[in-house]
Amino acid sequence: MIIEQFKHFYFRLPVPARLIITILSITLLFGTIIHLIEPEQFPTVFDGIWWAIVTGSTVGYGDYVPLSTTGRIIGMLLILSGGGVITFYIAMFSAYTVKHEEDLSDGKVAYHGTDHIVIVGWNERTKKLVELIRRHDKKIDIILIDQTLQHISYQQIPVHFIHGDATDDFILQKANIPEASRIVITADSSKNEKQADHFTILATVATRGNNKSVPIVVEILSANQIENALRAGANTILRPNDFMSSLLFHEIYKTKSKPFESIIQLLANNQFHQFALPQEFEKKSFIHVMTKIKEKDYLLIGIIREDNWRLNPPADFQLEKGDILVTIEAW
Structure with a gap:
């Protein structure tokens, strides 16, 4: 019964662990035997074990x-058995290391760190975001969840890749969402706007279910999905379509001196955010909220009310429940 339990335990261990146990057992066995056979030549069991390790590894100090x-x-048996096991161990360890590297690149390895940033979706915006984060803080770990990528090299893109669907709890657990410091969910450019927003909202729901307090930044393409994203648990909503439409408009009607280009470069160095109006700011003036938001290093530039944008409204403009604050955070 005890032997069967040991066999069950032993064969459930990883291969490297089994090899280490086997090597230790062999050296202990042969070390003890040689001590008992030649006690004058090997005064202690430790001397015998030392000899077994040196002989089994074919080092042979003499x-x-x-x-x-x-x-x-006994020495010949040790060389034949121990040497083969050690050689096999080295080969298996090398193979295990290579396999682990391949699994990392294929997105099969779970992440176990904390205070990391999780990004959902791989595209040019994500690539640029990774570069900006690395430039800002090289020590922070970035976890990328994507189901379209099959392989990504850490040497080329410094992220921990998790291959899978971000709406699946199993995949989110592999990214260790409960210990993440921030989540970014980008819109899938390969889908139409409606499908992309539905996936973003569903991923937000799944993410919020795994972490009740982590800040979630989402990219929404359709204005009518903003409220759904907020209800799903998003803290910040970005709408790239509106901003890009404004840029295209100004590009069409820019003057010959091209003054707007300098503004684009300025805005490129800032981070846009959209927040649901906190309850404490309801019925407060725009200038009052702007002052309070500025204390947190955000510049309030306007609001979204019923899908209508109002940039730089009058100072006494009263904010209402349901307003979305449009802010810029200095980088």
Whole structure:
């Protein structure tokens, strides 16, 4: 019964662990036997174990040598058995290391760190975001979840890749969402706007279910999905379509001196955010909220009310429940 339990336990261990246990068992066994056979040549069990390790690894220092025929036979058996096991261990360890690197690149390895940033979706915006984060803080870990990528090299893109669907709890757990410091969910450019927003909202729901307090930044393409994203648990909503439409409009009607280009470069160095109006700011003036928001290093530039944008409204403009604050955070 005990032997069966040990076999069950032993064969459930990873291969490297089994090899280490086997090597330790062999050296302990042969070290003890050689000590018992030639106690004068090997005064202690430790001396025997030392000899077994040196002999089994084929190093052969020669400080301990069996003199009797029986001792030499034990030595030959050790070389044949121990040397083969150690060689096999080195080969398996090398193969395990290579396999682990391949699994990392294929997105199969779970992440176990904390205070990391999780990004959902791989595209040019994500690539640029990774560059900006690395430039800002090289120590922070970035976890990328994507189901379209099959392989990504860490040497080329410094992220921990998780291959899978971000709406699946199993995949989110592999990214260790409960210990993340911030989540970014980007819109899937390969889908139409409605499908992309539905996936974003569903991923937000799944993410919020795994972490009740983590800030979630989402990219929404359709204005009518903003409220759904907020209800799903998003803290910040970005709408790239509106901003890009404004840029295209100004590009069409820009003057010959091209003054708007300098503004684009200025805005490129800032981070846009959209927040649902906190309850404490309801019925407050725009200038009052702007002052309070500025204390948190955000510049309030306007609001979204019923899908209508109002940039730089009058100072006494009263904010209402349901308003979305449009802000810029200095980088």
